[in-house]
Amino acid sequence: MTEKRSSHQQGMVLSGPSVQAEHDYSSHAARFEDPESDLIRPMLTTGNGFYRTAAALGAVAAWGLFAWLYQLWNGLGTTGLNRPVYWGLYVVNFVFFIGISHAGTLISAILRLCQAEWRRAITRSAEMMTVIALFFGVGSVVLDLGRPDRVFLLFRDGNIQSPLLWDMISITAYLTISSIYLYLALIPDIAILRDRVPGRRWLYRPLALGWTGSEQQQRYLKVAIGVMSVLVIPAALPIDSWVFAMIIQPMWHSIILGPYFAGAIFSAIAALLIVMGVIRRAYHLENYLKPAHFTNLGLLLVAMSLIWFYFTFAAHLTVYYGGATKEQTVFFSKLFGPYAPLFWAMMATNVVIPLLILSNRRTRTVTGTIVASVAVTVGMWLERLTIVVPSLANPRLPYATGVYHPSWVEWSVTAGFLAMFILVYMLCSKLFPIVSIWEIREGREKGFAEARERIESYLPGWAVLGARPVRIRNDDDRVLQN
Amino acid sequence: MPRWGMVIDLDKCDGCQACVVACRTENNVPVAGPEEAEKGRAISWIEVPTTIEGDYPNVRTRFIPRLCMHCDNPPCTAVCPTGATYKDEEGLVAQIYPSCIGCRYCTSACPYTVKYFNWTTPEWPDQTDHFNPDVAVRPVGVVEKCTFCHHRLQKGKEQAKIEGRELREGDYVPACVQACPTKAMYFGDLDDPESTVSRLAKSTRSFRLLEELGTKPKVYYLTEGERYDGKKE
Numbered sequence: 001m002t003e004k005r006s007s008h009q010q011g012m013v014l015s016g017p018s019v020q021a022e023h024d025y026s027s028h029a030a031r032f033e034d035p036e037s038d039l040i041r042p043m044l045t046t047g048n049g050f051y052r053t054a055a056a057l058g059a060v061a062a063w064g065l066f067a068w069l070y071q072l073w074n075g076l077g078t079t080g081l082n083r084p085v086y087w088g089l090y091v092v093n094f095v096f097f098i099g100i101s102h103a104g105t106l107i108s109a110i111l112r113l114c115q116a117e118w119r120r121a122i123t124r125s126a127e128m129m130t131v132i133a134l135f136f137g138v139g140s141v142v143l144d145l146g147r148p149d150r151v152f153l154l155f156r157d158g159n160i161q162s163p164l165l166w167d168m169i170s171i172t173a174y175l176t177i178s179s180i181y182l183y184l185a186l187i188p189d190i191a192i193l194r195d196r197v198p199g200r201r202w203l204y205r206p207l208a209l210g211w212t213g214s215e216q217q218q219r220y221l222k223v224a225i226g227v228m229s230v231l232v233i234p235a236a237l238p239i240d241s242w243v244f245a246m247i248i249q250p251m252w253h254s255i256i257l258g259p260y261f262a263g264a265i266f267s268a269i270a271a272l273l274i275v276m277g278v279i280r281r282a283y284h285l286e287n288y289l290k291p292a293h294f295t296n297l298g299l300l301l302v303a304m305s306l307i308w309f310y311f312t313f314a315a316h317l318t319v320y321y322g323g324a325t326k327e328q329t330v331f332f333s334k335l336f337g338p339y340a341p342l343f344w345a346m347m348a349t350n351v352v353i354p355l356l357i358l359s360n361r362r363t364r365t366v367t368g369t370i371v372a373s374v375a376v377t378v379g380m381w382l383e384r385l386t387i388v389v390p391s392l393a394n395p396r397l398p399y400a401t402g403v404y405h406p407s408w409v410e411w412s413v414t415a416g417f418l419a420m421f422i423l424v425y426m427l428c429s430k431l432f433p434i435v436s437i438w439e440i441r442e443g444r445e446k447g448f449a450e451a452r453e454r455i456e457s458y459l460p461g462w463a464v465l466g467a468r469p470v471r472i473r474n475d476d477d478r479v480l481q482n
Numbered sequence: 483m484p485r486w487g488m489v490i491d492l493d494k495c496d497g498c499q500a501c502v503v504a505c506r507t508e509n510n511v512p513v514a515g516p517e518e519a520e521k522g523r524a525i526s527w528i529e530v531p532t533t534i535e536g537d538y539p540n541v542r543t544r545f546i547p548r549l550c551m552h553c554d555n556p557p558c559t560a561v562c563p564t565g566a567t568y569k570d571e572e573g574l575v576a577q578i579y580p581s582c583i584g585c586r587y588c589t590s591a592c593p594y595t596v597k598y599f600n601w602t603t604p605e606w607p608d609q610t611d612h613f614n615p616d617v618a619v620r621p622v623g624v625v626e627k628c629t630f631c632h633h634r635l636q637k638g639k640e641q642a643k644i645e646g647r648e649l650r651e652g653d654y655v656p657a658c659v660q661a662c663p664t665k666a667m668y669f670g671d672l673d674d675p676e677s678t679v680s681r682l683a684k685s686t687r688s689f690r691l692l693e694e695l696g697t698k699p700k701v702y703y704l705t706e707g708e709r710y711d712g713k714k715e
Binding site: 074075076077079080081082083084085086087141144145146147148150151153154157158159161162163164165168243246247248249392395396397399400402 | 518521522523524529531546548557560561562563564565566581582583584585586587589590591593594595598599600601602603621622623624625691692695
């Protein structure tokens with residue numbers, strides 16, 4: 001009786017608000033029975049909004065490409081870089097994209113390992129963000145090279161002592177593992193598409209690897225995904241911070257800078273929330289990406305905001321209290337000098353705004369969470385900027401100090417990169433379901449039973465299920481007592 | 483194996499910039515032009531920055547010629563991803579231009595900020611057609627810096643070989659040292675206890691820039707205001 005009741009409630013939840021007149025492609029019964037149509041539909045029907053957005057993004061990306069070619073032709077002199085500020089926006093973008101790449105796999109992997117049921121609707125969008133963002137992270141470094149034509153030398157003459165090589169190795173590993181991770185979780189969905197979208201069979205048939213969904217295949221897939229989600233967590237650890245922490249520049253060469261870059265997860269959650277908000281709205285996935293998802297990730301965001309604040313506080317307090325002259329020069333240029341507007345904007349967007357919005361239940365809505373996420377994304381980009389530039393601008397010897405103003409080329413390339421990133425993401429969401437179909441289905445078919453079993457496994461002795469108390473797991477109790 | 487180093491007597495330096503000019507001509511150092519120089523893009527393998535200390539009337543001007551320190555423990559070579567910058571067996575920190583990918587990690591890692599990047603294609607004033615053929619060409623997008631006039635070492639070695647003798651002190655001297663009108667700069671083998679540089683490097687007046695970082699620079703300075711015998715001026 002209890003089971004019936006809960007499945008009835010589940011049905012209510014999944015079918016959601018009654019009618020969306022213009023998108024009523026199938027009957028309610030069918031939609032309730034089958035998340036496939038809900039999730040495949042946005043892939044096949046494309047509105048004008050999509051084309052308009054894609055065209056706008058394409059134009060920005062094309063302008064960025066032009067700026068990049070201009071830079072290739074004329075050299076890095078077209079940037080605002082100088083001596084001693086040898087690194088600027090491109091390096092900031094590199095760290096930022098690597099940062100938001102942690103979204104995916106890390107969030108999805110951790111939630112999967114923790115068996116958090118609410119992960120089901122968000123894993124795919126997170127994993128996809130990881131893989132795409134990594135390409136743009138690597139691309140940012142290539143943009144930043146004075147001689148990008150010599151990239152192959154990294155493979156031929158690589159100096160393993162250089163943290164850039166560690167970066168290359170770790171990012172390659174991360175890209176490999178997260179791509180496999182994304183692909184594995186895609187296989188059952190690709191098989192569904194192979195069977196349901198005849199027009200694109202040429203694409204889905206080879207990618208589905210002959211998936212039939214047999215018991216054995218499912219068992220293998222489960223093991224493979226489990227292994228990959230364990231592997232992907234160490235691979236995602238931020239190695240790029242060591243590029244900075246290993247060299248003796250003021251405020252870089254500190255014990256905290258390495259772990260400080262775990263703030264990547266902070267920006268990653270924010271970026272993921274923005275993506276979720278957009279696809280929820282654009283693809284009418286309100287039934288799948290629910291306020292609960294935004295609340296849960298939003299609370300995670302607040303927690304990360306506080307952790308991030310603690311790290312920032314620690315980094316700056318030690319510098320201030322220690323009184324080392326060179327570090328203090330950088331410290332004061334950040335807090336009260338030329339970089340103060342950026343620094344305080346970062347504090348506002350990373351701490352004040354998310355705390356104000358997300359600690360209040362009334363503002364912790366879907367919109368509120370997204371506003372906070374936009375703030376955090378901007379703030380984390382500023383954070384990367386205020387780490388990279390002030391230290392370089394104030395080197396240990398006072399003879400060559402500098403300021404840095406990015407040029408139009410750098411801004412154009414940055415905008416182009418962002419536009420391209422969004423565009424690629426949009427296109428991928430048209431090729432592959434942005435919400436995992438099989439995971440949603442599995443959640444409905446097995447998730448409830450599994451979750452109940454799990455709760456039963458740790459609730460002591462008696463549990464209240466439905467209306468009447470049920471004595472459960474007597475055998476287990478006995479085992480524990482022995 | 484010699485360990486080449488330099489000693490600069492700050493008491494003798496009068497900030498005339500002759501070393502800077504000599505270095506430019508010797509090493510074909512490109513000219514940035516006023517606009518690029520304003521942006522902080524000028525390349526100068528040796529610089530003589532002027533600092534004015536104190537308040538009027540008790541003012542004094544100080545010059546500290548700055549060039550690549552050729553550290554014994556160089557921070558720049560460790561971070562180079564391709565090994566384009568490395569320390570050779572004679573202690574010179576070298577730069578292989580065709581290996582440089584232009585990531586500017588070495589320039590960011592150098593605490594002395596004495597490595598330079600070619601932001602644009604190198605240019606020289608039209609009238610300059612007297613290039614030194616002995617130095618390597620640096621294209622756009624690579625890092626360059628003082629080499630202690632490494633090509634002069636090659637020449638000195640060849641000359642000594644022709645004359646069938648060992649390399650002597652004075653056979654190899656960088657252009658800046660040669661040009662210094664006040665003879666404020668000394669150059670030689672720091673490992674040779676007889677050499678002028680090794681004696682001066684042990685002087686009580688001797689110091690090195692940012693010695694506390696442990697980079698072990700091979701450019702030594704002698705402080706101003708004291709005589710060789712240690713008495714105050």
